[in-house]
Amino acid sequence: MPGSVHESVLDAIGATPLIRLRRVTEGLAPAIYVKAEWQNAGGSVKDRAAMWMIRAAERSGALGPGGVIVEGTSGNTGIGLALVGGFLGYRTLIVVPDTTAAEKIAALRAYGAEVVLTPGGLPRDDPRHVINLAARIAEETPGGWLADQYGNPANPRAHHDTTAPEIWEQTGGRVTCFVAGIGTGGTLSGTGAALKERGPVRVVGVDPVTSAYGGGDGSPYYVEAIGHYRHPDTVDDPWPANWDRSVADEVVRVDDRTTMRTARRLAREEGLLLGGSSATAVAGALVAARDLGPDDVVVVIAPDSGRAYLSKYFDDGWLRRLGFLDEPDAHVPGPLVGDLPVVAVPVVRASWTVARARAALAGTPGPAPVTHDRTDGAAAPSEILGAVTSADLDGLPDDDPVRHHVRPVPPSLGAGEGVEGARARLDGAEAAWLVRDGRVAAVVTRAAIGLAPSD
Structure with a gap:
């Protein structure tokens, strides 16, 4: 059958196919399909919302001839x-955090967008935060219009009017479970609500395990374009208006390691090179499908392609440095860093006093990370303010804030890195931190890695 003929690129947005998963679903009763949103003209599900928001702004007069479209986004x-x-x-003009994949930033520039980079991981109240900076630029730019994907009702409306009817028609009304990751909330809220209007469809949201949406502490995670990060210094943390929590019947939480492994399995076993948020959603769907039967039909939104993340989720070096890939490999000679004897390291919180930190560090060789305040859990590198050893605290007043006495952080070594290649990175440091699943897990001493004591 010949493909469709479009009169413009805008006609190539929507009408994406469903593709059934065959191998990663082994042992599960229902049929599970991914909605191939990477086949939209711009390569992601966000094309739908983009067109709906722009058209709505034109109709309202908010965006007129010569206008400037401004948005804060992780890329898509x-x-x-x-x-x-x-x-x-x-x-x-697009504002993006500096943690955004290089491929997406390059794509933005290729399409002619002006890109403004801002630090990632900032408190929501910081004027440099991606949302705040975009709003200010829109206000100060003549003819500027802020798309506001988090609060613009045209975002979920795009999915209510297009994505849901497509799924219903493609499945012949047999869809019983709809699964989508939670980012702005627009895809899940719009599609889920419209499907529920048509029949008894169970709606499942999927969230990174530390994201605040699903009940996590809001600490960093490694999947782009999904979840809700909450900086500990944030005072006011509004959730997107487009995230209608009443639509989701449940939220499944997926850890980063499972996402990475699912992304690689989808590429190698299903022939589907998908992005991290797609892999998270599929991993969540596999969990939700355990309770379903052979008459159920599950549809999962796959927001974008893995081509935008080749330097991350599909790069063995990136995964090994962060401790997500730690199996022996013929291309990594000798033992791995994760095989070495290591010492557990406590996490020191920035609000602690010297006395509390000294007690926590008793008997710990090497430096411990000092991080932003979190309730518990290992330290994420992006939130480490510095390092401290027990010796650093000797003689200091007990009630001093420990954050005033930090030293520079030592090198980090991924659990999956080869020892031979990792030795050079110590470069005179007394110890290194072992990283597993993107978080500091232990201290590796120079002796453990086969080096003489530093001077």
């Missing part, structure tokens, strides 16, 4: 806005 919404906006003759 910006690509959709640049694609649609460029075709319609608008200038596009």
